[in-house]
Amino acid sequence: MLAKDMNIRVSEQEYEVIKAFADSNGETISSLILNTIREKIEDWEDIRDAEEVLSRNEPVYSWEDVKRRAGL
Numbered sequence: 001m002l003a004k005d006m007n008i009r010v011s012e013q014e015y016e017v018i019k020a021f022a023d024s025n026g027e028t029i030s031s032l033i034l035n036t037i038r039e040k041i042e043d044w045e046d047i048r049d050a051e052e053v054l055s056r057n058e059p060v061y062s063w064e065d066v067k068r069r070a071g072l
Contacts, residue, residue: 008033 022032
């Protein structure tokens with residue numbers, strides 16, 4: 001897989017906050033940003049999938065109903 005470089009510009013103050021946050025989590029700035037973007041994309045995909053399922057207008061059951069029907 002061919003890798004692509006990305007560059008972003010932030011203020012010095014933003015950089016210091018991002019660096020401190022990354023350091024406190026034992027991450028590099030690059031890994032922090034990439035992991036954060038991946039999480040946001042995963043959230044977006046989950047929302048998109050949920051919206052698609054809900055658009056089918058199928059019956060909706062609460063978690064309590066599901067457990068009761070399963071005898072749990």
